[in-house]
Amino acid sequence: MTAIQAPVGRPAPAGAEARGRANRWWIYGLLTLGIVLMVGPFLWMLLGSLKPQAEFLVNPPTFLPKNPTLNNFERLFNELDFPRFFFNSSLVAVVVTVGNILFCPMLGYALAKLQWRGKRLIMGLVLATLMVPAGITLIPNFVLMSNLGLVNTYPGLILPFLVGPFGVFLTRQFMYGIPDELLEAARIDGANEWRTFWTIVLPITAPVLATLGILTFLGSWNSFLYPLVMAQEPEMYTLPVALSTFATGQYQADHGMLMAGSLVLVLPVLIIFIVFQRWITEGIATTGLKG
Amino acid sequence: ALSRGITRFRTAFRVGYYLPVITSIVAIAVVWRFLLNPDIGLINVLLKDIGINGPDWLASKTLAMPSIIAMAVWRNLGFAMVVFIAGLQAIPAMLYEAASIDGAGRWQSFRYVTLPMLRPTILFMLVITTIGYLQLFEEPFVMTDGGPLDATLSVTMYMYQQGFEFFKQGYASAIAYVLFVIVAVIAFLQFRFLRDDA
Numbered sequence: 001m002t003a004i005q006a007p008v009g010r011p012a013p014a015g016a017e018a019r020g021r022a023n024r025w026w027i028y029g030l031l032t033l034g035i036v037l038m039v040g041p042f043l044w045m046l047l048g049s050l051k052p053q054a055e056f057l058v059n060p061p062t063f064l065p066k067n068p069t070l071n072n073f074e075r076l077f078n079e080l081d082f083p084r085f086f087f088n089s090s091l092v093a094v095v096v097t098v099g100n101i102l103f104c105p106m107l108g109y110a111l112a113k114l115q116w117r118g119k120r121l122i123m124g125l126v127l128a129t130l131m132v133p134a135g136i137t138l139i140p141n142f143v144l145m146s147n148l149g150l151v152n153t154y155p156g157l158i159l160p161f162l163v164g165p166f167g168v169f170l171t172r173q174f175m176y177g178i179p180d181e182l183l184e185a186a187r188i189d190g191a192n193e194w195r196t197f198w199t200i201v202l203p204i205t206a207p208v209l210a211t212l213g214i215l216t217f218l219g220s221w222n223s224f225l226y227p228l229v230m231a232q233e234p235e236m237y238t239l240p241v242a243l244s245t246f247a248t249g250q251y252q253a254d255h256g257m258l259m260a261g262s263l264v265l266v267l268p269v270l271i272i273f274i275v276f277q278r279w280i281t282e283g284i285a286t287t288g289l290k291g
Numbered sequence: 292a293l294s295r296g297i298t299r300f301r302t303a304f305r306v307g308y309y310l311p312v313i314t315s316i317v318a319i320a321v322v323w324r325f326l327l328n329p330d331i332g333l334i335n336v337l338l339k340d341i342g343i344n345g346p347d348w349l350a351s352k353t354l355a356m357p358s359i360i361a362m363a364v365w366r367n368l369g370f371a372m373v374v375f376i377a378g379l380q381a382i383p384a385m386l387y388e389a390a391s392i393d394g395a396g397r398w399q400s401f402r403y404v405t406l407p408m409l410r411p412t413i414l415f416m417l418v419i420t421t422i423g424y425l426q427l428f429e430e431p432f433v434m435t436d437g438g439p440l441d442a443t444l445s446v447t448m449y450m451y452q453q454g455f456e457f458f459k460q461g462y463a464s465a466i467a468y469v470l471f472v473i474v475a476v477i478a479f480l481q482f483r484f485l486r487d488d489a
């Protein structure tokens with residue numbers, strides 16, 4: 001046998017490699033500039049929340065707070081009832097997330113693995129729901145809740161979102177990959193469908209459910225338009241609604257407090273994201289859909 | 292650039308770029324409204340340092356909407372980045388090697404390998420972003436309340452005003468329906484024009 005030749009068409013001779021290294025610095029530089037632009041406003045928000053009101057009126061404006069103060073946060077929690085709003089947002093987000101984690105895999109499993117009459121129809125409905133943009137179902141949902149007498153209540157805020165088509169779709173796609181033999185073995189061993197679902201299917205689906213949970217939580221936490229119309233008294237406001245009310249109302253010029261409020265709104269999301277970021281971006285890229 | 296070749300700080304970069312995407316629009320709108328403040332907003336301050344007297348962005352009929360658009364672009368950059376990274380990673384390296392064998396330079400292989408292979412990804416981004424921003428609401432609501440003389444009034448905001456401020460819910464429902472039709476038509480057209488003809 002003759003000596004094996006190097007594969008034809010190997011790109012990157014030595015010159016290109018050196019050029020690649022120089023390019024790399026350029027790319028890093030550009031990316032860093034981008035990061036500064038992306039993160040900048042958040043930094044500004046943080047700095048602003050620590051400045052006393054007087055410092056905002058100084059000309060030229062300061063960058064770092066000269067007299068950092070927690071006064072804005074104090075006022076948020078004392079004057080403005082922010083703990084209540086925080087609680088509302090948390091309650092709604094948690095219940096909606098739990099609901100999704102519980103119910104979406106049920107429908108997903110039924111659609112992926114079981115045969116039943118009307119399956120096609122339901123799948124079509126789920127897909128249709130997924131494709132209809134959210135703002136358009138605002139009024140129908142509101143009217144529905146209104147007829148049920150649930151306006152300005154927790155159930156009113158939660159019910160329309162207890163199960164979402166995104167979760168159904170996600171779990172269904174995932175469950176296609178569960179080997180049928182596994183399920184048949186369970187059935188042969190005498191487990192009924194319910195048992196099969198709980199003890200076998202759910203644990204396998206756990207990673208996807210985790211991603212779904214995180215995305216659902218974030219979506220519910222940030223949700224604005226619907227809570228805006230559903231919560232009509234301040235005690236029912238969720239965080240985004242409260243913040244926007246103050247931002248467009250009497251506290252318009254109270255920048256320190258607005259920055260502090262924004263920070264409170266953003267912080268849980270930030271923390272969850274940094275901790276779980278791998279799962280989120282992978283989940284979104286795989287399904288190609290945003291929560 | 293983030294999908295290949297950059298290994299250091301990759302996570303930090305991705306987190307940073309994605310941050311504006313997952314944070315609440317309300318918070319972002321509030322912060323940006325402050326940034327665009329004509330007297331004490333950071334943007335005009337920086338402009339003044341260069342010697343330009345920045346305008347009142349959100350109160351100007353011609354500049355209000357572009358400002359909101361700029362903010363929306365800023366916000367969605369991270370999402371687009373994630374989607375395109377996924378799309379880029381799906382392009383087999385073999386194609387690039389074949390192209391370079393045929394003598395293609397950087398720009399050419401970008402134009403004839405990368406772009407065509409990215410077509411489905413581009414279509415996806417186009418459709419999702421269009422549908423998403425046809426329903427623009429939070430930004431004009433918080434920042435301009437419809438803008439100086441309705442300059443930033445979006446369809447969804449109009450629907451909200453009619454339905455919940457003027458209590459003409461029938462009319463608002465009609466608005467929603469029409470918006471739905473518009474969205475469906477635009478999505479359909481986008482699919483027609485950019486569909487992968489295999």
